[in-house]
Amino acid sequence: MDPRFDGELLEEAEKELKEPDMYNVVLHNDDYTTREFVVEVLQVVFHKPAIEATRIMLDVHKKGRGVVGVYTWDIAQTKVATVHKMAREREYPLKCTIEAA
Numbered sequence: 001m002d003p004r005f006d007g008e009l010l011e012e013a014e015k016e017l018k019e020p021d022m023y024n025v026v027l028h029n030d031d032y033t034t035r036e037f038v039v040e041v042l043q044v045v046f047h048k049p050a051i052e053a054t055r056i057m058l059d060v061h062k063k064g065r066g067v068v069g070v071y072t073w074d075i076a077q078t079k080v081a082t083v084h085k086m087a088r089e090r091e092y093p094l095k096c097t098i099e100a101a
C-alpha cells in the first residue's frame with residue numbers, strides 16, 4: 001500500500017467506529033401556546049412522564065428555551081417535524097429547533 005494513503009484509510013476506519021453525531025432538540029417559549037399543550041407534546045413526542053414534562057415546560061417558560069432531548073440527526077428532524085405538525089394543527093406558534101449537542 002502506498003504509504004501516502006495510510007493516514008486516510010486509518011481516518012476512514014476510525015470514522016466508522018465513532019459514535020454518531022448527536023443533536024439537541026430545543027423547545028422555545030412563546031406567549032400563545034398553552035402550558036397544557038406543551039406538556040402534551042413533551043409526553044407524546046419526547047416520552048416524558050407527566051411530572052417531568054411539567055417541570056421542563058415551566059423551565060422553558062421561565063428561561064426562554066430548553067433542551068428537550070438528544071438524538072441522531074434523522075430522529076431529531078422527525079421530532080421537530082412532529083412538534084410543528086401538532087402545533088400548526090392547533091394553530092399554536094410553538095417553535096422547536098435543532099443544534100449540535
Ligand code: TYC
Pocket residue numbers: 027028029030031032033034035038057058060061094
Ligand atoms: N409561555 C406559555 C404560556 O404562558 C407556555 C409555554 C411554555 C409556551 C413553553 C411554549 O415552549 C413553551 N402560555
